[in-house]
Amino acid sequence: xxxxxxxxxxxxxxxxxxxxxxxxxxGFAVSQxxxxxxxxxxxxxxxxxxxxxxxxxxEGWITAExxxxxxGRRAKYYSLTRLGRRQLEKxxxxxxxxxxxxxxxxxxxxx
Amino acid sequence: MRPEHWLFxxxxxxxxxxxxxxxxxxxxxxxRDHLERKTQEYVAQGMTEEEAHRRARLxxxxxxxxxxxxxxxxxxxxxxxxxxxxHYGVRTLRKSPGFTAVAxxxxxxxxxxxxxxxxxxxxxxxxxxAYRDPDRIVALSxxxxxxxxxxxxxxxxxxxxxxxxxxxxxFEAMAYYSSRESAVVSGSTAEYARxxxxxxxxxxxxAVGPVLGRLFTAEEMKPGAPGVVLTSYAYWQSxxxxxxxxxxxxxxxxxxxxxxxxxxxxxxxxxxxxLWIPLISDSPPRGWHSFLAIARLKTDVSLERAQTEITLIxxxxxxxxxxxxxxxxxxxxxxxxxxxxxxxxxxxxxxGAVSVVLLIACANTATLLLAKATxxxxxxxxxAALGASRHRVVRQLITESLLLAFVAGASGLLLAYGGxxxxxxxAPADVPRLADSVVxxxxxxxxxxxxxxxxLLFGLxxxxxxxxxxxxDALKLxxxxxxMGGGMIRMRGVLVVAEIALAVVLVSGAGLLIxxxxxxxxxxxxxxxxxxxxxxxxxxxxxxESILRARQFFGxxxxxxxKLPGVLATGATMAPPGNVxxxxxxxxxxxxxxxxxxxxxxxxxxVTPGTFAALGIPVKNGxxxxxxxxxxxxxxxxxxxxxxxxxxxxxxxxxxxxFCPFDSDKGMTIIGVVGDVRQRGPAREPMPECxxxxxxxxxxxxxxxxxxxxxxxxxxxxxxxxxxxRERSPDVPMKFTTMEALLSDNVAVxxxxxxxxxxxxxxxxxxxxxxxxxxxxxxxxxRSNEFGLRIALGASTGSVVRLVLGHGLAxxxxxxxxxxxxxxxxxxxxxxxxxxxxxxxxxTFVAVGILLTLVALLxxxxxxxxxxxxxxxxxxxxx
Numbered sequence: 001x002x003x004x005x006x007x008x009x010x011x012x013x014x015x016x017x018x019x020x021x022x023x024x025x026x027g028f029a030v031s032q033x034x035x036x037x038x039x040x041x042x043x044x045x046x047x048x049x050x051x052x053x054x055x056x057x058x059e060g061w062i063t064a065e066x067x068x069x070x071x072g073r074r075a076k077y078y079s080l081t082r083l084g085r086r087q088l089e090k091x092x093x094x095x096x097x098x099x100x101x102x103x104x105x106x107x108x109x110x111x
Numbered sequence: 112m113r114p115e116h117w118l119f120x121x122x123x124x125x126x127x128x129x130x131x132x133x134x135x136x137x138x139x140x141x142x143r144d145h146l147e148r149k150t151q152e153y154v155a156q157g158m159t160e161e162e163a164h165r166r167a168r169l170x171x172x173x174x175x176x177x178x179x180x181x182x183x184x185x186x187x188x189x190x191x192x193x194x195x196x197x198h199y200g201v202r203t204l205r206k207s208p209g210f211t212a213v214a215x216x217x218x219x220x221x222x223x224x225x226x227x228x229x230x231x232x233x234x235x236x237x238x239x240x241a242y243r244d245p246d247r248i249v250a251l252s253x254x255x256x257x258x259x260x261x262x263x264x265x266x267x268x269x270x271x272x273x274x275x276x277x278x279x280x281x282f283e284a285m286a287y288y289s290s291r292e293s294a295v296v297s298g299s300t301a302e303y304a305r306x307x308x309x310x311x312x313x314x315x316x317x318a319v320g321p322v323l324g325r326l327f328t329a330e331e332m333k334p335g336a337p338g339v340v341l342t343s344y345a346y347w348q349s350x351x352x353x354x355x356x357x358x359x360x361x362x363x364x365x366x367x368x369x370x371x372x373x374x375x376x377x378x379x380x381x382x383x384x385x386l387w388i389p390l391i392s393d394s395p396p397r398g399w400h401s402f403l404a405i406a407r408l409k410t411d412v413s414l415e416r417a418q419t420e421i422t423l424i425x426x427x428x429x430x431x432x433x434x435x436x437x438x439x440x441x442x443x444x445x446x447x448x449x450x451x452x453x454x455x456x457x458x459x460x461x462x463g464a465v466s467v468v469l470l471i472a473c474a475n476t477a478t479l480l481l482a483k484a485t486x487x488x489x490x491x492x493x494x495a496a497l498g499a500s501r502h503r504v505v506r507q508l509i510t511e512s513l514l515l516a517f518v519a520g521a522s523g524l525l526l527a528y529g530g531x532x533x534x535x536x537x538a539p540a541d542v543p544r545l546a547d548s549v550v551x552x553x554x555x556x557x558x559x560x561x562x563x564x565x566x567l568l569f570g571l572x573x574x575x576x577x578x579x580x581x582x583x584d585a586l587k588l589x590x591x592x593x594x595m596g597g598g599m600i601r602m603r604g605v606l607v608v609a610e611i612a613l614a615v616v617l618v619s620g621a622g623l624l625i626x627x628x629x630x631x632x633x634x635x636x637x638x639x640x641x642x643x644x645x646x647x648x649x650x651x652x653x654x655x656e657s658i659l660r661a662r663q664f665f666g667x668x669x670x671x672x673x674k675l676p677g678v679l680a681t682g683a684t685m686a687p688p689g690n691v692x693x694x695x696x697x698x699x700x701x702x703x704x705x706x707x708x709x710x711x712x713x714x715x716x717x718v719t720p721g722t723f724a725a726l727g728i729p730v731k732n733g734x735x736x737x738x739x740x741x742x743x744x745x746x747x748x749x750x751x752x753x754x755x756x757x758x759x760x761x762x763x764x765x766x767x768x769x770f771c772p773f774d775s776d777k778g779m780t781i782i783g784v785v786g787d788v789r790q791r792g793p794a795r796e797p798m799p800e801c802x803x804x805x806x807x808x809x810x811x812x813x814x815x816x817x818x819x820x821x822x823x824x825x826x827x828x829x830x831x832x833x834x835x836x837r838e839r840s841p842d843v844p845m846k847f848t849t850m851e852a853l854l855s856d857n858v859a860v861x862x863x864x865x866x867x868x869x870x871x872x873x874x875x876x877x878x879x880x881x882x883x884x885x886x887x888x889x890x891x892x893x894r895s896n897e898f899g900l901r902i903a904l905g906a907s908t909g910s911v912v913r914l915v916l917g918h919g920l921a922x923x924x925x926x927x928x929x930x931x932x933x934x935x936x937x938x939x940x941x942x943x944x945x946x947x948x949x950x951x952x953x954x955t956f957v958a959v960g961i962l963l964t965l966v967a968l969l970x971x972x973x974x975x976x977x978x979x980x981x982x983x984x985x986x987x988x989x990x
Contacts, residue, residue: 027141028148046149047172047180050142055184066137076141 012044012052014095017080017088020062024079027053053078061087138181142174175497183500192503196510203511210483211515214476217878218519218565221472223526224871226550226558228465230531231538232458233557234548240447241377243318244407249414250449251275251285251404251421254440264442264449270397271428271436272310272404278424281417285406286313288390290381294649294813294844296363297350301651301842304346305382306364308390316407317380323347324358324372327389331371334393338368344376346385364388366653382543398435405446418443434707450543456943457864464620464871467613469561471878473568474610478603478882480512480573482889491577505574512570513563520562524550527558537866539859572602603889607882608926614872614879615930615963616937621872622955623938623948624865630947631858637788637797638688639727643850644825645687646832648843649814657813664840665805665815669719671835677822682722683805683815687850688788689857692716697801698770699758702778711757714790714800715773717808723749723785725818726850733765733783736804746807748779752787754799771801774810779803792857794946818850825849864944876962879926880970887919887974895981903983912975919971920964927963931956 019025019033031049056062061084067077080088146167153163171177204211239245251272252264269287276285290307311332320326322344331339340362342350351357361367368388379385381403390402408417425441448455484491491504499507531548538545648668650661665683672681686692696710703710720736723729731752740747748769755764768778787797805815821828829847836845855862891898898911938950948955 026144028145031145031149045172046145046167046170047177050145050171050177051180051184054138054181058184073144074140075144076137 011095012048013056014088014091016049016052016056017061017084017091020078020080021085021088024065024077026075026077028075030078056084059087060084135182138178142171142178146171146174179497179499192506193510196507197514199507200511200514204514207483210479214479214515215519215522217472217475217881218516218569219522219526220874221469222516222520222523222558222561222565223530224465224523224874225462225469225561226523226527226554227530227534228458228461229557230527230550230554231534231545231548232462233551233553234546235542235544236447236451236455236458237553238544238547240450242380245447246445247283247408247410248316248446249406249408249417249443250446251406251441251443252449253400254442264444264452266400267402267404267441268397268400268435269310269392269395269402271439271441272402274428275404275421275424275441276312278427279417279420281409281412281420282406283409284312284315285404286310286316287402287404288313288381289402290384292649293364294651294842295386296651296842299842302844303649303846304385306386306388307381307384308388310390313387313405314374316405317378318407319374319378321372322375323355324370326372332389332391334391336389336391338364338366338388339371340364340368341372341374341387342370343374343379343383343385345379345383347373362386363651396435397432406443414443414445454539454542454860457860460620460864460941460944461867461871464617464868467617468871468875468878469565470568471610471613471875471882473565474606474613475878475882475885476515476569477572478606478885480569481576481603481606482885484508484573484577487577504577508574508577509566509570512566512574516562516566516570519565520558523562524555524558527554534867538863540856541859572606576602600890603886604922607879607886607922608929610879610882611923611926611963611967612930612933614875615927615959616934617868617872617875618962619931619934619956619959620938620941621865621868622959623941623945623950623952624861624868626952626955627945627948628858628861628865631793631861634789634793634947636688636793636854637728637786638850640688640850640854642821642823642825643726644817644819644821644828644832645848645850645853646817646819646829646836646845647814647848648817648836648845650840650843652813654813658809660840661813661815662809664836664843665719665817667839668817668832668836669721672817672819672832673721675828675831677828679820679822680721680724681817681819682725683719683817684722684726685717685815686790687816687818687853688726688790689792689853691790693773695771695773697754697799700768702770702772702776711799713754713771714798715771715803716790716800717803717805719805719815722818725820726788727820728788729786731784731786732763733781735783735785736802736806738806740804741806744807746775746777746779747782747804749783749785749802750781751785751797751800751802753797754801755784757799769801771803773803774808793854794858794861861944861946876966880966883919883923883967884970884973886922887915887971888977890918891915891974891978895978898978899981899983899985902979902981908979911979915975915978916968916971919967919974923964923967927960930963931960934959 015034016030019030025033027050030053031044031046034044034049053062057064057078061081062078063081065077065079066074068074146164149167149170150160150163153166154160156163158166168174240248242248250264251267253267253271254264267287272285272287276282279285286309288307288309290305292303293306294301295304295306311327311329314326321341324341326341327339330336342357342362347353347357351360357370357373359369361369364386374387406417408414421441421443425436425439429436429439494504494507495501528550531550535545535548648664650657650664652660669681669683672678691714693715695713695715696707697713698707698710718736720738720740723735730749733749735749736747748771750764750769758764759767764781764784767781769781770776770778785802788800789795789797790800791798817832819825819828819832826847826849833845833847836843898914901911934956935951940950942950
């Protein structure tokens with residue numbers, strides 16, 4: 001069972017929140033989007049994706065709704081809640097600070 | 112978490128909890144949908160349908176595993192898991208009713224026995240006394256230096272208590288009292304009632320007030336005051352029907368005394384007293400140690416401080432009154448500890464023994480569970496393969512253990528309910544507060560906690576072993592037979608060894624107690640207790656009057672009883688063997704000018720002529736008393752051999768003069784020597800004793816025990832004797848018993864503990880036997896192929912039996928060795944309870960070793976026989 005070990009802890013949550021902030025989508029679409037956007041850099045298996053989505057739902061950050069999909073069958077669509085939006089802002093903020101701090105460190109000139 | 116967060120999450124959680132099935136179905140649908148789309152995508156990329164499907168599943172890391180992880184993120188999972196586990200547990204247990212019944216029976220016995228013993232310990236040792244601030248009530252008693260080994264608290268004298276009272280500052284109140292069964296005449300009936308004479312501050316110590324009437328006034332506690340009585344609530348109810356008109360009615364204890372008050376229900380200190388009267392004593396001597404003292408500590412005073420203060424005062428008194436107080440130390444102890452006295456070690460012993468039984472029961476259940484876990488290896492493996500995490504499997508197994516333990520705990524509670532009644536019935540009658548043993552909330556809590564602990568003890572090891580199942584191996588095993596890992600076999604061996612070792616400890620303890628009890632029974636008592644009727648009777652009334660009447664009453668009774676058919680001999684004594692009524696000092700040839708603390712101690716007894724014959728005490732030298740030894744003849748005495756050994760080594764004491772200050776200081780000529788009687792019960796050595804005759808000594812004469820030796824069963828005579836006594840004096844209360852019954856009361860405590868430890872040891876032995884049997888039967892089952900092969904290859908029946916027995920005996924011997932080592936270390940704790948037996952008695956240990964070996968052989972025998980009956984053909988075909 002592979003875990004997204006190369007993903008910084010909590011980053012997967014942020015990415016998922018971000019995707020769902022753009023538009024409500026179902027689990028399959030999220031997995032496709034992950035692959036498109038990040039290429040093969042972020043390897044998130046489908047097996048890790050669903051527990052992560054369920055966790056976000058359990059936290060109340062996203063909510064799920066059953067809709068009829070374009071294939072004519074019921075699918076579970078996730079969308080961001082108000083709480084989720086706030087959480088996303090917080091995490092994006094943290095991420096910004098963290099990444100700029102890290103890039104500053106990386107850019108330090110070697111003596 | 113913020114409140115608004117809860118708004119979202121709580122409904123979700125509730126939904127996960129209550130609409131679990133729906134949520135699970137949705138999860139299923141969601142993943143199926145994902146799988147389909149993914150497959151279609153792979154097909155679009157050019158894969159075959161089958162390949163695409165496989166890839167999609169692989170991407171999901173296994174559908175069931177992912178589902179389980181999705182379920183895991185729902186936080187209420189543990190509740191669902193618990194409910195699910197319980198459902199599953201109930202199902203599993205019901206599916207194997209045999210295992211379940213045996214396990215519950217074993218555990219219920221263990222838990223029930225523990226709970227029953229605890230209910231007694233709780234009532235006697237733990238519950239606070241039912242008085243206000245019970246921890247502040249203390250008992251003060253003397254400890255004399257003569258009996259250093261097992262110092263028992265001794266009575267105190269009134270002047271000493273008065274000095275402690277006046278010179279100390281630690282106590283709010285202090286009082287002395289004396290309590291005994293007395294003849295009480297109420298209306299026209301005479302009966303024995305417990306009468307306690309108390310000093311002024313007695314009732315203040317317990318902070319009790321009257322429910323009716325009043326307490327004693329200061330005037331009523333002074334010498335010369337007319338007598339007054341307080342009754343207990345129970346006495347008031349039973350004798351006056353709880354009527355307020357009881358006030359002012361007279362009761363005759365020593366003289367007619369009016370009732371002035373009734374004390375509240377539940378108060379009956381000491382020993383369920385019926386009546387309290389003022390203790391008035393005009394200048395009592397300091398050497399008269401016949402009273403008990405209690406006190407109430409001030410709020411801020413610790414027991415230690417009170418003890419320090421009293422010790423200082425006692426040292427001061429020792430210097431001031433060396434003749435009476437030399438070497439007398441004073442102990443301040445909590446009243447509860449004082450009341451419990453010498454049953455405490457016995458109760459702790461029982462608690463220890465019964466918890467060993469529970470440990471064995473746990474080990475036994477654990478071996479059962481291990482066997483079951485083996486059978487369930489495949490089940491566990493399948494569950495693990497379907498995505499159950501390891502800790503989830505462990506939790507499932509522990510839930511089952513808990514379930515077992517609680518069912519067993521509930522059944523154990525039922526056993527304990529009956530068991531504590533049996534314990535109370537078996538226990539010595541004089542254990543304080545024993546009758547209060549009930550299943551209350553503390554006992555319930557105890558049963559609950561012990562069930563929890565039990566389930567952990569027997570359930571943890573099997574659960575972890577089960578969780579360590581190797582998935583691939585277990586699944587690959589196609590056959591019906593699951594193989595137990597080497598670890599598990601070893602684990603069961605260890606458990607069985609532990610069972611045997613624990614059983615050995617208990618059986619050794621029981622063996623020592625039984626041997627000691629037998630020794631107690633076989634001790635030379637110095638008299639013949641069989642076929643002796645004992646009638647205790649007290650002539651009521653003021654002392655002078657009652658002594659005169661008693662003389663007529665007992666004299667007449669003795670001559671009439673002697674005429675009855677079947678009566679061999681008859682007499683009367685102040686203290687029948689096993690009881691000591693009075694002790695004092697003796698002097699030879701001449702009386703000491705002043706009290707001498709170094710004078711030899713002696714037990715004093717008053718008997719009528721014929722008593723030695725009735726009790727079967729042999730006259731060794733000279734003669735016993737006869738009717739010619741009257742008040743106006745020279746005073747005479749009979750001494751026992753212990754006194755002769757102490758004071759007349761190699762001399763003839765007959766004709767010498769002895770002084771035993773009792774009711775007169777007159778010298779008495781020793782006319783005879785009788786054999787030693789164990790006056791203080793079978794466990795204690797005879798002390799020097801001086802017998803005086805009823806014809807010459809009147810004091811204490813209102814109460815005597817008539818002893819009648821009969822040809823047949825003495826109990827059949829009781830009715831006739833009672834009728835004779837009623838005709839003669841209807842107002843004389845009587846109590847009938849037999850010498851054997853009195854003797855049996857004397858050894859009630861050792862009998863109680865020997866019986867119980869014996870029962871527990873028997874139980875332990877049976878459980879250990881079952882444990883050995885279980886393991887051997889299982890091993891034989893596992894190795895039946897091997898045995899079949901051996902037989903096919905020509906092994907004899909004998910060699911197969913030897914193989915199995917050898918294995919069983921090896922386990923038994925390790926257990927035996929460990930158990931004996933533990934026993935040798937542990938039985939030292941029994942030292943104070945053993946009589947004429949050393950704690951490391953080799954004979955007992957050898958006997959225990961032989962017994963255990965036999966038991967082990969017996970429990971291996973059936974499995975061994977089974978091993979020889981393995982059909983070689985079946986075994987070979989199987990391979």
